[in-house]
Amino acid sequence: MNIQILKSSKTSPKSSVTITGSKSESNRLLLLKALYPEIDIENVSNSDDSVLMQKALQNSNAPVIDIHHAGTAMRFLSAYLSIQEGREVILTGSSRMKERPIGILVDALRQLGADIQYVENEGFPPLSIKGKKINKTKVSLKANVSSQYISALLLIASKLENGLELTLDGKITSVPYIEMTLGLLREIGVETTFEANVITVKPIAIKPESKTLVVESDWSSASYYFSIAVLSDIGTEVRLSSYKENSLQGDSVLSELYKEFGIETSFENNSVILKKVEKADSNKTIEFDLRNAPDIAQTISVTAFGLGLECKLTGLHTLKIKETDRLVALKTELEKFGAEVAITDESLHLKSSDSIMSDVSVDTYNDHRMAMAFAPLGLKTTLLIKDAEVVSKSYPQFWEDLKNIGFQLEEKK
């Protein structure tokens, strides 16, 4: 399905959207619930990635588990299945998943005593996992490739006989996601420490009390509304729910970052309100290091382009191994609109510009964030988003929600 977004799209001066639960929090809590059934979870994400995670955890006899494009499910389940004594499973995914490295996590799990073999290529999914009791406690791993390897180990740590002591080598990437994992562990009563580059998790002595945890809505999904607010008229307000002022999600940094684009953010009960208060100065350069918030790089680049601003983003070294090579995809698609973009292995430089080409077809490369990040440009020009259904990886209602706030959308072949 392709979706054409017409330039006549205009957001209402005041609109409200309820966004599904964070897929990162959901996939952690679903795994923790499998380990500690006394936990109850509310507002679980309805994203494909969370539905796949839930199904994989419910079906305890399946000989093969296919988690499609879900990176967190691939990494978290590798750790989980390693400690399911007596179970043998092949854990696989989409053809892109088979290109996303997992060797650092497999090596760490093997050092702890896990029995994991590669089915196709060394260092990549699919994996053949024979669950067993793991009794070693200390392991070190490279921390600059993906924080998901670290979260995977932490999520099973309290079930290991003597807990876990993890030493992180190199500059740690995506730190807020590690903090999120530790925060959720603490909420269920697990003791953890994170000092310098060492993380410890104690084995849980008693069963966690029966407890309900409410997943906050997804901040990465909220990013598209920050972009929409920026590209709308001054005074436009978008109210998003359900959010917390003290979030576990690193992408909540959006409320700080989007001040640069003239957005004021406030909290009221369980809603976050974005208000466009001023027009960003057209001579300004947007400069951010996104090492701690890689998933909003696409949104920010497109927002800057929509305003014609120069934008220099760094800390993007993990973008190459996500749903697609996001640095190449961004350069290719932005240039179709007339942008000038230079990329390195970890940065993107967008030159300032004063025009946006119309009737461009945006390729999405099986990447939900390519579709959602470019959609706000519909407030400036007519464009076509190819394979628009990709959004379901994290935000299945995305197009419906855009329609409800005033976007003019037409399905095209």
Ligand SMILES: O=C(O)C1=C[C@@H](OP(=O)(O)O)[C@@H](O)[C@H](O)C1
């Ligand atoms: O732990 C998580 O839930 C995630 C961690 C990040 O990955 P990396 O640590 O690989 O950057 C992020 O990009 C991904 O969308 C979700």
Ligand SMILES: C=C(OP(=O)(O)O)C(=O)O
């Ligand atoms: C990178 C992402 O997800 P994952 O790594 O879990 O596939 C994402 O949602 O942007």
